[in-house]
Amino acid sequence: MKKIGQFTLTAGLAAVLVSSSLPVMAEAGSSADRISHKIDTMTLEQKIGQMIMPDFRQWNGSNHTSLAPEVANIIDRYDLGGVILFAENVSETEQTTKLVHDLQEVVKQDASNDIPLFVTIDQEGGIVTRLGTGTNLPGNMALGATRSSTYANDAGHIIGSELRALGINVNFGPVLDVNSNPGNPVIGVRSFSSDPELVGTLGSALMKGIQSEGVAATAKHFPGHGDTATDSHYGLPVVDRSLQELEQVELVPFKRAIAEDIDMIMTGHIGMPQIEPEVVTSTNGTFPLPATLSDDVITGVLREKLGYDGIVITDALNMQAIADNFTESEAVLKTFDAGVDIALMPTILRSEQDVTKLDQIFKDVIAAVKDGRLSEERIDQSVERILTLKAERGIWNGTTDTTSLAEKIAQSNQIVGSPEHKAKERAMTEAAVTLVKNDQRTLPFKPKKNANVLVIAPAADQTDSMKKTIASLPKNRNWHVTTANYSATTLPLDQNPTLRAQLDAADYIIVGSNVNTSAKLLPTAPEQAIPASIFRYAKQTDTPSVLLSLRNPYDVAVQPDAPAHVLVYGFKGDPNGPDSEAGNLKSAGPNLPAGIRAIFGTFKPQGTLPVDVPVFQNGVFTDQLHLEFGDGFKNWKK
Structure with missing residues (x-):
């Protein structure tokens, strides 16, 4: 290793760092010759440095x-x-x-x-x-x-x-x-x-x-x-x-x-x-x-x-x-x-x-x-x-x-983040949205003027992103959007009057699910139990609801009471704007906004499952399939 003096960013050196550098002469001969010559002149320490x-x-x-x-x-x-x-x-x-x-x-x-x-x-x-x-x-x-x-x-x-x-x-x-x-x-x-x-x-x-x-x-x-x-x-x-x-x-x-x-x-x-x-x-x-x-x-x-x-x-x-x-x-x-x-x-x-x-x-x-x-x-x-x-x-x-x-x-x-790149990002993200269940053509949602929409997901940045996307929809007719988040500390629905009141007030319910391990699919896990209880309640009250799968798509296998399942394969929210498009320089997940646009009928989901989804039973995935590679429904209400 070289023994050198301290490398200090003085004003003079800082000026050097931002200026153009003088060109140096290329070594003669082919690239292979130049590489061979360089290796011959390097110390062992310098060689090891290249490998660290x-x-x-x-x-x-x-x-x-x-x-x-x-x-x-x-x-x-x-x-x-x-x-x-x-x-x-x-x-x-x-x-x-x-x-x-x-x-x-x-x-x-x-x-x-x-x-x-x-x-x-x-x-x-x-x-x-x-x-x-x-x-x-x-x-x-x-x-x-x-x-x-x-x-x-x-x-x-x-x-x-x-x-x-x-x-x-x-x-x-x-x-x-x-x-x-x-x-x-x-x-x-x-x-x-x-x-x-x-x-x-x-x-x-x-x-x-x-x-x-x-x-x-x-x-x-x-x-x-x-x-x-x-x-x-x-x-x-x-x-x-x-x-x-x-x-x-x-x-x-x-x-x-x-x-x-x-x-x-x-x-x-x-x-x-x-x-x-x-x-x-x-x-x-x-x-x-x-x-x-x-x-x-x-x-x-x-x-x-x-x-x-x-x-x-x-x-x-x-x-x-x-x-x-x-x-x-x-x-x-x-x-x-x-x-x-x-x-x-x-x-x-x-x-x-x-x-x-x-x-x-x-x-x-x-x-x-x-x-x-x-x-x-x-x-x-x-x-x-x-x-x-x-x-x-x-x-x-x-x-x-x-x-x-x-x-x-x-x-x-x-x-970086050019309008052309953002436009391509939006196109490929919308093309990925996958509809694997749509009982009684629940989707797309078509709320009337002043309707109440409840969006619930694990993280605040996720519900913020969904709320702002709904607000940006051209079809929005002064809809009132309420947000809620759930975690391991969220009380069960029968002990949670606040959440129950939000469900009672809702005309439409969107539940975001972020699952990345088998443990989160267990009936005792809040990632499974909270959405499941919401869907059961919505079924009893005849309130249209949808599961928005934000990560690994295997959560659809454990939410049978959700009448509609939409998969977007990404959980990053965006608290800075309704989308990761022009006017928002921060890198933000485009998946949630695309899912919301699909749910409200801005476009028809065309994605197909890129994985098999097995049945999840007694804490393990079985050999039986709940959904197959290539599934993706198109029964879309006009």
């Missing part, structure tokens, strides 16, 4: 939205190859553009290192959307409901162009997990479908859209996180399948992505006991070695069986599936030995006091190389892949970007 990617989402107790001098020092000292940004880093378009600009300026001011950073982000669209401003998009399962490769490709173009305008050059998406387990607590609507071919088709279209904009795309979470019942943020999921079984489902989308030149693949922290026989014993017990650390999975299956020679990056190594069972250095060394190229978030850095942990990781990797446990040749393979992609994507091309910060901000303001 931390986050700085917070610094000294505050969201890290402008480059802290201490963070600049860390990037400079360790010659880091990349950083990952989170929502805490990217609140506004101009702010994000400046932060990314300043991050790259650290490298430009470093006389010993000319390799720009991978600046990365999880901008999947839908419920995993990091940018504070811009185009949210409806998410992958919504795209699955449209069955449209055109919409998926449009989504990729929107994501790629907005990230590129901000200076972000790598996106950790698309998600290629096949959501074959309805009890999956972490993937759900982040997946396109339970059908591997549809996941492959739409994932490919999204990937091509992103990469066509010059941004690297990343397929995740290899070898597949869809058939899991544990969230790897909090524990180690296990997929007990043979390679032949994986090839029929989980690996299908990844094979296609590899054939169509995906730039990166992200691993999943998943035990695969039929692929990797090694077990690990920690204070938490004995369990299969996670795929991220497995040479049988990374080298044996991904590299050799599937023929992938691009960059492999881990999912965050500070997730509990890894962090609870390995030291930080152990995890990094095992990933590198398995054939991984970049260790993502190997330690938590929130202040200068945490830098000792990063320093220890570097020391331990260097020691492993020096004593022969990890070869420098293995390190060089990863650095070659990293430099190759940086060269191919124009990140490291032998010249320095001379675009001024002012020019970058002007471009990002023009592109």
Whole structure:
């Protein structure tokens, strides 16, 4: 590691950061020659730096939205190859553009290192959307409901162009997990479908859209996180399948992505006991070695069986599936030995006091190389892949970007959240809305003048979004909208006179349901019990009502008394306006407004189910289907 002076953002240096940079001469020869020459001239520490990617989402107790001098020092000292940004880093378009600009300026001011950073982000669209401003998009399962490769490709173009305008050059998406387990607590609507071919088709279209904009795309979470019942943020999921079984489902989308030149693949922290026989014993017990650390999975299956020679990056190594069972250095060394190229978030850095942990990781990797446990040749393979992609994507091309910060901000303001992007977002979101039940043609609602509408959902931002959307409808005839929210503390209806009075006053009832785990489908869970009691009461009083499913669509299986079921595959509300369209710069979920517009007949739902919905009985999903992949009714009252 370099021993350097403090990197201080003085007035003079700040002026340098916002000015154009002088161009430098490109190295002679081909890209391959330039890469080979660069590797030959790099120190071991510099090579390792290219393989480490931390986050700085917070610094000294505050969201890290402008480059802290201490963070600049860390990037400079360790010659880091990349950083990952989170929502805490990217609140506004101009702010994000400046932060990314300043991050790259650290490298430009470093006389010993000319390799720009991978600046990365999880901008999947839908419920995993990091940018504070811009185009949210409806998410992958919504795209699955449209069955449209055109919409998926449009989504990729929107994501790629907005990230590129901000200076972000790598996106950790698309998600290629096949959501074959309805009890999956972490993937759900982040997946396109339970059908591997549809996941492959739409994932490919999204990937091509992103990469066509010059941004690297990343397929995740290899070898597949869809058939899991544990969230790897909090524990180690296990997929007990043979390679032949994986090839029929989980690996299908990844094979296609590899054939169509995906730039990166992200691993999943998943035990695969039929692929990797090694077990690990920690204070938490004995369990299969996670795929991220497995040479049988990374080298044996991904590299050799599937023929992938691009960059492999881990999912965050500070997730509990890894962090609870390995030291930080152990995890990094095992990933590198398995054939991984970049260790993502190997330690938590929130202040200068945490830098000792990063320093220890570097020391331990260097020691492993020096004593022969990890070869420098293995390190060089990863650095070659990293430099190759940086060269191919124009990140490291032998010249320095001379675009001024002012020019970058002007471009990002023009592109991020543009009216064209918002219009496409609305079109694909409306195309996704799925009607799977409409008894007695309950929908669309056609309230009379001064009618009372009750909207109820778990979160206030959700009911705010629904209320404001209703107010914006051209058909609105001075309807009175009342909102209510429910949670684990909400009293049952027979003990809740306030809610009962609201139901009695309502002419129409809309209930939003946000379910992402099997536990929330149990009769004792408020997420199931409160809506169920409302629908039973509405049935007794003959009040038109509708279930608006805001997340995983399996909640429709446990609400038989709702006469209508509408699915929108996204739960983000918008307290700032009736929609995420022109005039509202903040990134906001378009799904709820689309669902409301459909309920009141602005358009006819055309989406079809992208997953099977099994019967849920006695706390488990059965083999019997409540609804099938492809269902979607059109019995629409005129």
